[in-house]
Amino acid sequence: MQQSREELLKAYRTMRTIREFEERLHVQFAAGDIPGFVHLSAGQEASAVGVISHLGEDDYIATTHRGHGHCIAFGSDTQAMMNEIYGRRDGLCKGKGGSIHIADMARGMLGANGIVGGGGPLCVGAALTIKTQGKRGVAVPFIGDGASNQGHVFEAMNLASVWQVPVLFVFENNGYAEATGADYSVASGDIVKRAEAFGMPGEQVDGRDYFAVHDVAGAMIERVRDSGKPALLEIKLDRFYGHYEGDAQTYRGEGEQERIRDTADCLKIFADKVTSAALLGPEQLEGIDAEVSELMDTCVAKAKAAPPPTQSDLMTDIYVSY
Amino acid sequence: MPIKTVREAINETLFQEMRRDERIVIMGEDIAGGAGTAGVEDAWGGPLGVTAGLVGEFGRGRVLDTPISEAGFIGAAAGAALTGLRPIAELMFVDFLGVCFDMIYNQAAKFRYMFGGAGSAPMVIRTTIGAGMRTGAQHSQSLYSIFTHVPGLKCVMPSSAYEAKGLLTQAIRDDDPVIFFEHKLLYDTADDVPNESYTIPFGEANFVREGTDVTIVALSRMVHFAKEAAESLAKEGIDCEIIDPRTTSPLDADSIIESVENTGHLVIVDEDTPRCSFETDIAALVADEAFGALKAPIKRVNAPHSPIPFAPELEDLYIPDASKIEAAVRSTLDGSK
Numbered sequence: 282m283q284q285s286r287e288e289l290l291k292a293y294r295t296m297r298t299i300r301e302f303e304e305r306l307h308v309q310f311a312a313g314d315i316p317g318f319v320h321l322s323a324g325q326e327a328s329a330v331g332v333i334s335h336l337g338e339d340d341y342i343a344t345t346h347r348g349h350g351h352c353i354a355f356g357s358d359t360q361a362m363m364n365e366i367y368g369r370r371d372g373l374c375k376g377k378g379g380s381i382h383i384a385d386m387a388r389g390m391l392g393a394n395g396i397v398g399g400g401g402p403l404c405v406g407a408a409l410t411i412k413t414q415g416k417r418g419v420a421v422p423f424i425g426d427g428a429s430n431q432g433h434v435f436e437a438m439n440l441a442s443v444w445q446v447p448v449l450f451v452f453e454n455n456g457y458a459e460a461t462g463a464d465y466s467v468a469s470g471d472i473v474k475r476a477e478a479f480g481m482p483g484e485q486v487d488g489r490d491y492f493a494v495h496d497v498a499g500a501m502i503e504r505v506r507d508s509g510k511p512a513l514l515e516i517k518l519d520r521f522y523g524h525y526e527g528d529a530q531t532y533r534g535e536g537e538q539e540r541i542r543d544t545a546d547c548l549k550i551f552a553d554k555v556t557s558a559a560l561l562g563p564e565q566l567e568g569i570d571a572e573v574s575e576l577m578d579t580c581v582a583k584a585k586a587a588p589p590p591t592q593s594d595l596m597t598d599i600y601v602s603y
Numbered sequence: 604m605p606i607k608t609v610r611e612a613i614n615e616t617l618f619q620e621m622r623r624d625e626r627i628v629i630m631g632e633d634i635a636g637g638a639g640t641a642g643v644e645d646a647w648g649g650p651l652g653v654t655a656g657l658v659g660e661f662g663r664g665r666v667l668d669t670p671i672s673e674a675g676f677i678g679a680a681a682g683a684a685l686t687g688l689r690p691i692a693e694l695m696f697v698d699f700l701g702v703c704f705d706m707i708y709n710q711a712a713k714f715r716y717m718f719g720g721a722g723s724a725p726m727v728i729r730t731t732i733g734a735g736m737r738t739g740a741q742h743s744q745s746l747y748s749i750f751t752h753v754p755g756l757k758c759v760m761p762s763s764a765y766e767a768k769g770l771l772t773q774a775i776r777d778d779d780p781v782i783f784f785e786h787k788l789l790y791d792t793a794d795d796v797p798n799e800s801y802t803i804p805f806g807e808a809n810f811v812r813e814g815t816d817v818t819i820v821a822l823s824r825m826v827h828f829a830k831e832a833a834e835s836l837a838k839e840g841i842d843c844e845i846i847d848p849r850t851t852s853p854l855d856a857d858s859i860i861e862s863v864e865n866t867g868h869l870v871i872v873d874e875d876t877p878r879c880s881f882e883t884d885i886a887a888l889v890a891d892e893a894f895g896a897l898k899a900p901i902k903r904v905n906a907p908h909s910p911i912p913f914a915p916e917l918e919d920l921y922i923p924d925a926s927k928i929e930a931a932v933r934s935t936l937d938g939s940k
Binding site for chain 1: 626628664665667669670672674675676677678679680681682683684685686687688690705706709710713714715716717718719720721722723725754755757777778779806853
């Protein structure tokens with residue numbers, strides 16, 4: 282799939298923004314700035330951007346506890362996100378959701394989810410809305426390899442096929458469910474093999490390669506839009522950090538993290554490809570790096586200074602009316 | 604005014620609301636029935652016949668038979684509600700909450716709060732409660748207390764056909780997730796129900812019977828036993844006031860407090876099991892806010908802390924009834940009347 286220079290620059294900027302956002306959170310979490318659980322998606326940027334670059338106004342996504350990248354790729358404001366993760370009153374969810382429940386309803390981003398695989402059934406519902414309203418949208422739940430084994434994910438896949446609604450189930454297989462390897466927990470080996478069992482087409486793609494993800498996801502999303510029926514995409518990738526910030530990662534192999542950073546960094550792979558093919562110049566990428574770095578400086582500084590919610594916020598937003 | 608059963612009143616409400624608002628879809632197991640059998644369009648109309656005829660008028664696009672997959676379709680209902688539809692999902696028996704509870708209490712109930720007010724899940728989960736049909740431990744429970752415990756949900760228990768129509772209409776038009784508990788042994792009971800649509804607001808108790816000696820708080824089928832007990836006690840000169848809260852969330856605490864302040868005596872009737880329950884909630888409310896008005900200890904008439912037995916002799920012992928309510932009333936009055 283041919284992409285224009287503008288598209289490539291945008292893809293790189295978005296991936297770099299995700300990377301930098303996550304790297305800053307890693308630092309700020311260690312500094313004790315950020316409450317609660319934080320799960321970082323550094324290393325998985327090509328999946329988020331490669332899939333979501335095909336989505337628009339009539340589409341929905343739902344994501345996981347490792348969802349910052351999907352949010353950014355779907356267009357959420359990074360300052361509002363950073364404020365939310367800091368638990369601030371003017372955060373994307375008024376400081377009531379946090380990293381693990383961040384949502385952006387104005388964009389059709391139906392939330393990260395603290396319950397693994399929760400987005401599966403929710404996206405079947407969103408796809409039912411699309412179908413009922415006669416739109417050409419698609420609903421995309423991002424689901425991890427761990428959540429791929431959750432019962433309600435199986436139910437969602439079956440139901441999407443039975444009802445014939447436009448869902449692209451995207452399984453991001455980073456090899457670990459918390460500290461348990463996918464080799465142990467996914468009995469089918471490849472998650473993509475489950476597609477046939479649920480009556481839908483399935484593809485597997487290397488998530489370190491933005492171009493591969495972009496092309497395969499693009500074709501599948503078109504197919505789902507055209508047919509109104511579900512499909513499955515398994516994206517194999519690596520997470521740079523642990524399950525959560527603070528995870529000692531004792532389950533990793535010797536030198537595994539260094540190897541991933543050296544050989545499986547989707548941003549490096551992207552940069553090598555576009556510069557060696559002379560599609561973009563290194564100075565253009567460096568320029569973006571500098572701008573993104575500056576943006577993140579601002580995001581962190583503003584989030585630190587932003588006011589927290591107050592007692593008057595405790596009991597609001599529970600019901601529409603009560 | 605026409606006489607209708609609870610089943611008819613609910614069915615009529617579904618027709619009227621689905622005609623009024625095309626965003627409403629209804630889903631559940633066999634709510635039409637016969638999906639997959641050529642030429643069969645409405646084989647069952649719901650396992651208990653409550654949704655009969657809907658598929659004929661609204662088609663399979665809005666009347667969705669589901670696989671036996673409660674987590675899947677209740678979660679889908681939540682996702683559809685979040686994105687612009689107004690789904691009604693039928694959870695055939697409330698006992699099945701165990702296989703789909705996450706989609707209700709962690710998802711639908713919490714969207715609005717977690718998302719900082721941006722979004723809501725205007726959905727109704729219709730489900731059945733109640734013992735007495737000899738259906739044993741996994742098809743007979745009255746698990747409304749568990750749902751009442753969850754902030755973000757509204758919980759509704761009609762005790763008559765009139766109330767069923769008004770409360771269900773309100774539930775469907777409500778912008779929050781509502782759990783609507785239909786008692787299986789009330790489906791064939793009948794009373795006056797207007798043909799036109801009307802709503803009964805949530806959080807407003809019904810004074811089923813006014814009285815001066817003792818307040819009886821009861822829900823759903825227990826309201827009928829309370830009435831039976833009150834009629835019998837009236838012959839002895841004991842004047843019972845019966846309050847049906849109709850919704851446990853929101854709860855009309857003021858009406859209960861007001862009544863207890865007038866009578867000084869309280870009996871609570873609950874078909875759910877007794878620990879951390881609707882009943883203990885009401886007892887705590889009155890102890891907190893009207894302790895000074897109580898002339899005697901609060902009495903509770905409830906199911907025991909036990910699974911529901913199968914044998915008819917045991918099940919009859921399990922369910923609260925009029926004689927147990929009468930005994931509780933006499934006990935709280937204890938010679939003062």
